[in-house]
Each structure stands twice: as C-alpha cells, then as structure tokens.
Amino acid sequence: MSKEAPLSIAEREFILEALRQDSRLDGRTPDQFRPLKISFGDEYGHVNLELGNTSIIVRISAEVTKPRDERPFDGLFNINLELSAMGSPAWENGRPNDVESYVTHVLDSVIRHSNALDTESLCILKGVSCWSIRADVHVVAYDGNLTDAACIAVMTGLQHFRRPDAVVRDGQVVVYGVEERVPVALNITHKPLSVTFFAFNESKNIIVDATLKEEQASEGELVIGINNGGEMCFMNKFSGATINAREIVTRTSVALEKVKDLNAQIDRAMQADLALRAKRGMAEESRAENDR
Amino acid sequence: MSEEAKLSHTLVVSDLSAKQRMWGPRSTKNRESFFHDAAGPYASPSSLRTTSKTDTRSPSRQSNSGQRKPTTWLSFPLEFSFSTTMVGPTASLSNLSRADGSASFKCPTTGYKILGSVNAPVELPGRRDALKPEEATVEVFIKPGNTTAGVGERYAEGIIRTMLQKLILGRERGFPRRGVVITLAIVGGGAIARGDSYLTLLPSLLHTSLLALLSGAVPMSMTYSAALMAVSKSNVIVSNPTLVEAKAASSLHVLAFSSKGHLLLNESQGRFDFDTWKTVQQRAHALCRGVELPEVDGDIAMEAQGDSGTAEGFVRETVEDHLCRDYAWKINTE
Numbered sequence: 001m002s003k004e005a006p007l008s009i010a011e012r013e014f015i016l017e018a019l020r021q022d023s024r025l026d027g028r029t030p031d032q033f034r035p036l037k038i039s040f041g042d043e044y045g046h047v048n049l050e051l052g053n054t055s056i057i058v059r060i061s062a063e064v065t066k067p068r069d070e071r072p073f074d075g076l077f078n079i080n081l082e083l084s085a086m087g088s089p090a091w092e093n094g095r096p097n098d099v100e101s102y103v104t105h106v107l108d109s110v111i112r113h114s115n116a117l118d119t120e121s122l123c124i125l126k127g128v129s130c131w132s133i134r135a136d137v138h139v140v141a142y143d144g145n146l147t148d149a150a151c152i153a154v155m156t157g158l159q160h161f162r163r164p165d166a167v168v169r170d171g172q173v174v175v176y177g178v179e180e181r182v183p184v185a186l187n188i189t190h191k192p193l194s195v196t197f198f199a200f201n202e203s204k205n206i207i208v209d210a211t212l213k214e215e216q217a218s219e220g221e222l223v224i225g226i227n228n229g230g231e232m233c234f235m236n237k238f239s240g241a242t243i244n245a246r247e248i249v250t251r252t253s254v255a256l257e258k259v260k261d262l263n264a265q266i267d268r269a270m271q272a273d274l275a276l277r278a279k280r281g282m283a284e285e286s287r288a289e290n291d292r
Numbered sequence: 293m294s295e296e297a298k299l300s301h302t303l304v305v306s307d308l309s310a311k312q313r314m315w316g317p318r319s320t321k322n323r324e325s326f327f328h329d330a331a332g333p334y335a336s337p338s339s340l341r342t343t344s345k346t347d348t349r350s351p352s353r354q355s356n357s358g359q360r361k362p363t364t365w366l367s368f369p370l371e372f373s374f375s376t377t378m379v380g381p382t383a384s385l386s387n388l389s390r391a392d393g394s395a396s397f398k399c400p401t402t403g404y405k406i407l408g409s410v411n412a413p414v415e416l417p418g419r420r421d422a423l424k425p426e427e428a429t430v431e432v433f434i435k436p437g438n439t440t441a442g443v444g445e446r447y448a449e450g451i452i453r454t455m456l457q458k459l460i461l462g463r464e465r466g467f468p469r470r471g472v473v474i475t476l477a478i479v480g481g482g483a484i485a486r487g488d489s490y491l492t493l494l495p496s497l498l499h500t501s502l503l504a505l506l507s508g509a510v511p512m513s514m515t516y517s518a519a520l521m522a523v524s525k526s527n528v529i530v531s532n533p534t535l536v537e538a539k540a541a542s543s544l545h546v547l548a549f550s551s552k553g554h555l556l557l558n559e560s561q562g563r564f565d566f567d568t569w570k571t572v573q574q575r576a577h578a579l580c581r582g583v584e585l586p587e588v589d590g591d592i593a594m595e596a597q598g599d600s601g602t603a604e605g606f607v608r609e610t611v612e613d614h615l616c617r618d619y620a621w622k623i624n625t626e
Binding site: 002041042043046052055057059060061080082084085086087088089091092094114134138140141142143 | 388389390391394405407409413414415416417431433435437438439440473475477479480483528
C-alpha cells in the first residue's frame with residue numbers, strides 16, 4: 001500500500017516548536033478553521049466544497065426502491081465515500097484504505113446514525129416503495145481534515161437537495177418529474193457536524209482543522225459530532241496520546257461554537273444559491289419566447 | 293520501431309478490413325484513392341479544400357456552410373443534420389493541487405462534466421507482478437458521479453486504456469516499472485442508466501484524459517481528438533448528439549483521430565452498413581480536425597491547425613491559453 005510522504009524530522013520539530021509558541025504554519029489561531037468555500041453545481045445536491053486546499057465534491061441522488069423488510073416505514077440513506085488517486089497519490093484506485101474506512105465510519109455515525117435525515121419521511125408506500133437517498137463523496141484534493149470537510153459537504157448537499165414529488169393514487173405510486181411539480185426538500189431533523197481536534201506536545205496544544213502536515217505531526221485526535229443545539233451525537237478518541245478530561249469538556253464548547261459558525265456559513269451559501277435559482281427560474285417562466 | 297509500424301499498433305479498430313484501417317495516406321496517389329474510396333466521386337480533395345476555406349472559425353458556422361454548399365454532399369445517400377445553436381465545450385487545466393496533472397472538461401450537448409487527474413510516473417507498490425519491466429503500466433479508473441462503478445465503467449476503462457497505452461511513451465526515462473494512473477470522475481450530468489450506451493460519455497472521457505496527460509507533462513507520441521456521432525432511424529447523421537438523440541439513434545459511433553490524421557479509435561454500436569460508417573467517419577474527421585487533409589508525410593502544418601471550430605483546435609487552444617497564463621510573467625516582461 002502506498003503512503004503519504006512522511007514529514008522530515010526538521011519539519012515535524014518546526015511544527016511542534018511553533019505550536020509551543022502558539023503559532024501555526026499558516027498563521028491561524030488554534031481554534032480557527034481554514035477559509036471555507038461552498039459552491040453549487042447545476043443540479044440540486046451537487047456541492048463543491050473547499051476547505052483550504054482540501055477539496056470535495058458531493059452529489060446527492062434519489063431513486064425509488066423497495067424498503068427493507070424489517071423496516072417497512074423507512075427509506076434508505078447511504079453515504080458513499082471512495083477515495084481515488086485523484087485526491088492523493090497515496091490512495092490507490094479501487095482499493096479501500098484506512099482513511100476511507102475511518103472517514104466513512106465518522107460520517108455514518110455523525111450524520112446517518114444521528115438521524116439527521118429523517119428516513120421515515122422517505123417512505124412513499126409502506127413496505128412497497130420508498131426513496132433511497134445516496135450521497136456520493138468525491139475527494140478531489142486532500143490536505144488534511146477530511147472528516148470535517150466531508151461532513152460539512154454532505155450536510156450542505158442534503159439541505160440543498162430536492163427530490164421529485166411522489167404521491168400515492170389508488171395504491172399506485174406516481175412520481176412527478178421536476179418540470180411537472182416543484183421538487184421537495186428533504187426532511188432534515190437537525191444539523192450535526194463533526195469537529196476534529198488534533199493534539200500535540202503531550203496534549204498541551206490542541207488545534208482544529210489541521211492541514212495534512214499538522215495531521216502527520218500530531219500525537220492523537222479527538223472527534224466530536226455536535227449539532228447547533230449543543231446536542232452531542234458522536235464523540236470518539238480513536239488512538240494516540242491521552243487527552244485530559246477537562247480539556248475534552250472545554251473542547252466540546254469550542255466544537256459547539258465552531259459548528260454554529262459553520263452552519264451559519266452553510267446557510268448563507270444555500271440562501272444565496274436558492275435566491276439565484278429562484279430568479280433564474282422566474283426568468284425562465286416569464287419568458288415569452290420558447291425554444292423551437 | 294518505425295513510425296508506420298507504430299501506427300498500425302495504435303489503431304484500435306474492431307471490424308474493418310485492413311485497407312480501411314490504414315487510411316492514413318502515405319503518398320499523393322494514396323490520398324486521391326482514399327477520397328474516391330471514402331467519399332465517392334462527389335468529394336474530391338479540391339472540393340473539400342474549398343469548403344474548408346470558406347469555413348469560418350465557429351463550429352456552428354462551419355456546419356452552416358456545409359449546408360449552404362450542398363453540391364458536395366447532395367448526391368449522398370445520407371443527409372446531415374446540424375444543431376443550429378452550438379455552444380463549444382469548456383475545459384480548464386491543472387485545477388487540482390495533489391495530482392500531477394489534472395483537467396476538467398464539460399461537454400455542452402451531453403451535459404457531462406468530467407474531472408480528470410493523472411499521476412505519472414508513480415510507484416505502484418504491491419503489484420510487482422503486474423508491472424512491466426520495460427514500459428509504464430497505464431491504469432484508467434472511471435468514477436461515476438452518483439452510482440457505484442459497474443460493467444459500463446470497466447468497458448470504457450478498457451477502451452481508453454488500450455488506446456492510451458499506445459500513445460504514452462512508456463519507455464521514457466523514469467517510466468518503466470511505474471504507473472501512469474488516470475482517474476476520471478464524472479462530476480456533472482446524469483448517470484448512465486442500466487442498458488444505456490456508454491459511448492455518449494467516451495469522447496468527453498477521452499478529451500479529459502488527454503488534457504490531464506498534457507497538464508501532467510506525460511510524454512506522448514501524438515495527441516488526438518474524438519467525436520460522437522449518431523445515425524438516427526431515418527438515416528440522418530447527427531454530429532455531437534444530445535442524450536435524447538443518442539438514445540433514439542439506430543447506431544452510435546465514437547471515433548478518435550490522432551494529431552497526424554490517423555484513425556485511432558472506432559467504437560460503434562447498433563446496426564449500420566459500411567457506407568454509412570464511411571460517411572460517419574468523414575463527418576467525424578471534419579469535426580475533429582477540420583476538412584483539411586493530412587500532409588503527405590504525416591507532418592502537421594501548424595498554421596492550418598488550431599482552428600477553433602474543430603475538436604483538435606479546442607484542445608490546442610485550451611493548452612495554449614493555459615501556457616499563456618502560466619508564462620505570463622515571462623511573456624509580459626519580454
């Protein structure tokens with residue numbers, strides 16, 4: 001298996017010493033995220049996200065399927081993340097690696113298991129048909145903090161996505177095309193995001209949103225999944241050096257603050273895009289000429 | 293390996309006779325005979341030349357001029373249809389930070405947007421047995437936008453890999469025993485449904501991989517351009533068909549031509565006869581390279597190329613633009 005080029009001893013020492021003096025390579029404070037850029041593609045649920053140099057594309061899609069036998073009221077929701085050589089030369093195409101399973105696990109826990117998307121609202125006809133929502137995460141460039149970036153991108157995609165309207169008429173499921181009926185937004189119950197903390201120098205320095213180099217120099221990490229209301233839905237300390245319990249409590253409040261800020265940024269990007277779409281849609285409708 | 297021998301290797305033609313395969317002209321005599329062969333007595337090289345001269349630079353006007361000068365085409369068994377409003381494809385180079393080379397390409401008619409990356413030469417550990425000791429191993433990976441990769445992707449990967457393997461100079465210094473890894477992600481446009489043809493996506497994939505290879509400065513023997521053609525049920529040839537047109541078509545063709553005018557790839561689906569194919573091939577050649585004839589010795593006449601109406605001109609212009617931007621510091625100071 002390929003590996004990322006490891007840090008040289010000098011680089012590692014530099015990063016650690018800089019952190020001891022409370023500064024980071026790119027001049028951020030310990031609790032500062034890199035600039036977040038969110039843009040949307042032509043179709044609903046297509047999100048291009050850039051967090052510093054980490055770049056992710058998320059596409060949400062929906063199709064009608066049969067629900068699982070043991071859960072006839074529930075629709076399906078899957079997050080699909082497959083790392084390819086595009087994101088980093090260390091990832092091989094078609095071969096799952098550790099990063100992939102780790103990020104998938106965090107995304108599943110934070111978004112899917114916390115029921116951020118209400119799967120019961122995806123049911124069309126009990127035991128017969130339901131919506132299957134699929135989120136595809138394409139990591140286009142990797143420069144650290146994949147989990148948080150992917151989390152933000154998937155949540156943005158879910159909020160942005162519109163599925164075709166479907167109704168049941170005389171026991172028959174009718175799915176209306178996007179032209180026939182206004183597509184409907186998904187039912188989002190809450191907006192959890194993950195915030196990953198990295199620990200350095202015997203956990204004396206703890207930072208958010210580490211770049212790849214900082215990740216490589218770190219001793220341990222702590223992932224907190226939390227929503228706007230301060231409800232924690234995921235907390236994990238996978239490996240590495242110990243972190244003081246009191247630190248964890250303070251980091252939780254930092255995470256809450258970050259999540260509120262990120263959600264506000266997502267909202268702003270979404271509103272701007274939807275306003276633009278509404279304008280364009282109106283222009284389309286009010287046009288006198290038609291294409292022949 | 294001589295140029296000619298290499299050429300015969302580069303051709304990926306499934307069901308054509310050797311004569312049609314080697315249509316790349318070597319002498320003036322051959323050139324004449326090819327045009328009689330392919331276009332019948334109606335299209336002599338001179339008449340084609342005149343059309344090319346009247347052609348203006350935009351593709352739509354080029355196709356209009358094809359309609360305006362029907363004398364050349366009138367007696368053909370097939371008629372042509374042209375889309376009246378034709379927006380050219382858009383592309384950009386080197387837009388990813390981690391890959392060695394990258395490109396994004398958007399096809400306006402099919403709506404597909406492809407993001408491609410190239411890592412070359414790269415170590416492929418754990419695959420010692422599969423690596424070739426004397427040349428680079430080309431790997432192509434297609435990542436569909438909102439489904440898991442399946443048979444269709446494997447099929448297209450195979451086509452692109454076989455073609456690129458012949459074009460990439462894998463024996464250059466540093467390349468043997470290493471890999472050229474091409475990753476193509478479909479980031480825009482609809483998913484290809486089960487049973488739908490994958491050929492509609494193929495030209496976009498080919499163009500993206502070429503641009504990504506160029507952006508990654510991977511040594512290649514020649515560049516290429518590709519075109520998608522459809523023949524509808526009423527025997528009308530549609531160049532650059534939309535997805536709806538492609539679905540309704542009786543046959544679909546993807547042809548790729550090298551920068552030297554050779555036919556590199558021919559993938560066809562559906563029912564068609566040989567005359568139809570020949571006309572399709574000619575149309576595709578005009579789309580890719582303009583109707584300009586290849587020079588006798590296979591050399592590229594630089595002035596005649598770079599026509600923005602053609603697919604090849606588009607590739608050239610994209611790379612030129614990118615170079616201009618990259619070397620702005622140098623150009624501006626001179």
